[in-house]
Amino acid sequence: MASRDDILAAATRHLNVDPRASMAVLATAAGVGRATLHRHFASREDLLHELGTRSLDRWEASLDAADADGAATSGDPERILACLRDLLSRFLADSDDFGFALTDSYLLGADDLLARSDRLVEREVLLYAAAQATGILRADVPPRWLGHAVYGLLVAAREAVRDGDVARRDLDTVVLSQFLEGGGAR
Amino acid sequence: MASRDDILAAATRHLNVDPRASMAVLATAAGVGRATLHRHFASREDLLHELGTRSLDRWEASLDAADADGAATSGDPERILACLRDLLSRFLADSDDFGFALTDSYLLGADDLLARSDRLVEREVLLYAAAQATGILRADVPPRWLGHAVYGLLVAAREAVRDGDVARRDLDTVVLSQFLEGGGAR
DNA sequence: TCCATATGAGACAGTTATGTCTCATATGAG
DNA sequence: CTCATATGAGACATAACTGTCTCATATGGA
Numbered sequence: 303m304a305s306r307d308d309i310l311a312a313a314t315r316h317l318n319v320d321p322r323a324s325m326a327v328l329a330t331a332a333g334v335g336r337a338t339l340h341r342h343f344a345s346r347e348d349l350l351h352e353l354g355t356r357s358l359d360r361w362e363a364s365l366d367a368a369d370a371d372g373a374a375t376s377g378d379p380e381r382i383l384a385c386l387r388d389l390l391s392r393f394l395a396d397s398d399d400f401g402f403a404l405t406d407s408y409l410l411g412a413d414d415l416l417a418r419s420d421r422l423v424e425r426e427v428l429l430y431a432a433a434q435a436t437g438i439l440r441a442d443v444p445p446r447w448l449g450h451a452v453y454g455l456l457v458a459a460r461e462a463v464r465d466g467d468v469a470r471r472d473l474d475t476v477v478l479s480q481f482l483e484g485g486g487a488r
Numbered sequence: 489m490a491s492r493d494d495i496l497a498a499a500t501r502h503l504n505v506d507p508r509a510s511m512a513v514l515a516t517a518a519g520v521g522r523a524t525l526h527r528h529f530a531s532r533e534d535l536l537h538e539l540g541t542r543s544l545d546r547w548e549a550s551l552d553a554a555d556a557d558g559a560a561t562s563g564d565p566e567r568i569l570a571c572l573r574d575l576l577s578r579f580l581a582d583s584d585d586f587g588f589a590l591t592d593s594y595l596l597g598a599d600d601l602l603a604r605s606d607r608l609v610e611r612e613v614l615l616y617a618a619a620q621a622t623g624i625l626r627a628d629v630p631p632r633w634l635g636h637a638v639y640g641l642l643v644a645a646r647e648a649v650r651d652g653d654v655a656r657r658d659l660d661t662v663v664l665s666q667f668l669e670g671g672g673a674r
Numbered sequence: 675t676c677c678a679t680a681t682g683a684g685a686c687a688g689t690t691a692t693g694t695c696t697c698a699t700a701t702g703a704g
Numbered sequence: 705c706t707c708a709t710a711t712g713a714g715a716c717a718t719a720a721c722t723g724t725c726t727c728a729t730a731t732g733g734a
Contacts, residue, residue, distance in 0.1 A: 322508075343634050345500035369517060369520075389490070418653075434673075437659070437673050438672070438673060439671050439672060440669075440672065440673050440674065441673070441674055442669055443654075443662055443665075443666070443671070444653050444654060446651070446653035446654075447644075447646070447648055447653055447662060448653050449672050450644040450645070450648040450651075450653060450654075451641065451644050451666050453642045453643075453647065453670060454640035454641050454642070454644025454645075455637065455640050455641045455642055455644075455649075456640070457639075457643050458636040458637050458639055458640025458641075459635075459636075459640075461640075462633055462636040463637050465636075466571065466631050467632035467633055467636060468629075468632075468633050474595075476629055476633055477668075479629075479669065479673055480629070480631075480633075480637050481670060481672075482670045482671060483626075483669070483670040484636060484665075484666065484667060484668045484669040484670030484672075485625050485626055485629070485634050485667055485668060485670075485674055486624070486625060486626065486627050486667075486668035486669055487620075487624060487625055487627070488622050488626065488671075
């Protein structure tokens, strides 16, 4: 019997391939009848909203687990750097599952998700700003730019793995060093 | 009177905001009747296909204008670096207009566009490989990864400008140095 | 002015997805 | 075994979009 979580997992997997999949398709993908799908999620919007909520949950959990706030206020360069590494690794792990949420646009439609997303961005940017203040990250760009750069590299990472251009096991190293040191030769 | 190009421009602008906009909405956005829109583009697929073709045209034109092939085969480090700078700047200029094509998935549906896209990627990757061979770009990552990284940073750039986090006039510098030198402090 | 052409408004049928509903069946606890 | 519950199949009405068509009108050149 497919649980609510099973359905969400299948929907995520399928929406990664085809973001416009219909409820009927998503039901089939989850091995569930269309009626059952509607019993769990009253409308398509409900389903997407829950998917959005869960991806924000994961994002928030990563910030918590890496103790981004603690690192940001610590003023300790090494701790901040370790936090950045940890955070990026967690983001990469999640981007496998929630990749489509990165680029899909339905998230921008829900005001509550958007507001929550803004708050998470804020927390993350505080970490970047602290990293700039302690000499870990360059200070000649806006801290928010660094957030966008991380986001862009997550998109790049997802595509690179999907196309088989970077092995999953190398991903953390490649993305982290691309973010910190860039693509220029040493 | 709205020309075919005017309609395409309006459609691009509008699809950037709402990738799922209907033909009726796109017609209104272009200040044109729905019938007229269908006279120019027999189907929605036709419209999207032409949009995809034009974005690939721009991409190809950038590779041509920067003489990516010539630089790649020249073996001249300075020329390759200059070409990279030029190319990135051109990509950034285009990403304003064709931004939605970066992340939207309809492009992947059309085989001919996909094949053409693959050929352009190939040309671009040859440049990255040449840059690695001449010590411009780091050689410890796959050249294709560098292509993905550029793509990701273009996505980041679009979002950063849209959110007002980076001024358009600073974009070239910020993105180029993020790509080459990364976000780590010097 | 006259006429060819392009346009906008809108009707129309066909298709697809949505959300609700019913009913027969399967499953699992007691 | 019995029964309550969850499920799958599918009917149904509704809504939205698509692509085609007609017709009245506007525009611009001869």
